[in-house]
Amino acid sequence: MGVVIFLIILIGAWQGFYWLGVETLGIYKSYAFPSPIGVFERFMELSEDGSLWEALGNSLIRGFTGFVIAVIIGFLLGIVIHQFKFAQKSVKPIILGVQTLPSVCWVPFSILWFGLSAEAILFVVVMGSAFSISISVDNAIQNVPPIYKKAASTMGAGKKQLYWHVIFPAALPELIAGLKQGWSFAWRALMAGEVMTTSIGLGQTLIMGRDLADINQVTLVMLVIVAVGIIIDKLGFSMIEKKILKKRGLLT
């Protein structure tokens, strides 16, 4: 309740500041200063003509597709660098290095490869999150208590069974945390990719706002991007995480 009141006051203050600074005193230009009412009006217009939802839908589908590909690649890579000592020594440092590259840096490379296309964006998303996921997978497996594996091996578990019945379930809380982080990387990379290319999506709507000198649209899209991030984190990953931890008695 307190938070809601705080938000109402914050938005009220913002609107008040806009009236004072832009409309009354004229200190700021109206194209350089968004207002809550302006953002809301833009929201109504863009949702009535459906373009906001189309952009959101496209971005989400693209984001999830890229994320799923990144998860598959990340898991395989993570298992390989965990399972083979040589890969641990040779491939892991490279992955750690590439991981430090901000995802937007993949955009020029991707455009040269795929052109200004949806594939180019997908490529940026996958590159932006697969490596982070593979490192999380490697770490999560690393942190499985050795006694779990020992116990299973003295009960006759083979390598494959060890992964399916012991390592993955044991590492699950950490794996989910890794996926959560991977998703946030994917979502950021997606925006970096969409801003630079021309396929319909939230990033492109954002850039269109800039081209039209419509700061309310720019702000609206930014708010939508934040909202999607929060909703997927809170309703998706965090809820699953909590459920798992509770079941194991790690959270009361």
Add this chain to the structure above:
Amino acid sequence: MSLKIRNVCKRFENEQKNTLHDINLEIKKGEFVCIVGASGCGKSTLLNLVAGLEKPTSGDIILNGKNIENPGPDRTVMFQEHGLYPWLSVMDNVTFGMKLSGVPKTEREEKAMHYLDMVHLADYKDYPIHQISGGMRQRTALARALTMESEVLLMDEPFSALDKQTSNRLREELQKIWLKTKRTILFITHSVEEAVYLADRVVVLSPQHGGVSNIIPINMERPRHVYDKEFVELRHRILEDVRGEAI
């Protein structure tokens, strides 16, 4: 069933001398053998070798004529820390090994119930691991180990992380279970009392030379009582042995 440990030595990397030196031991079917020794004598190492979790530097460990090289379900281990899986219920933990080997669900649950009954945990079969006490966890681990019906059951100080009362109760129950099932058990403990209480033979390892310093047969009737004169004398004698070998 026969388990033979022949001229086994174990030296770890970067160590000057053998942790285990020239160990020879034969365990017969249905025998309960306890290994005691001051800390650092390599008793847990010996168990790990038999389990196949580690490899001897030289010598052979032979189970039913076959050299042991890897861990296997014919040598299930019960550990000091239970090693139960927190994402599974008591029942699913107990049936875990059978599931790996492809025993059908109804059959494995029937068998699990039999052993859960034996350790008095039948009512707790659906509990998650974090909701049962330390003693109950160790009972669950015992039931899990028993369901494997392995050739030899290896127990690595299974009760030593528990409080004294619980650990005494569990060893009483283990004795009853052993009398009922006549499993072959190799049991590691630092408690001479526990060893005299449970074993047919007590093997004393020496941390000085890493070898077997004495093997004492315990011929007392079961159930045994820790205050019997014979028990006290035996315990005292073996304790002297262990102390004499301590560094």
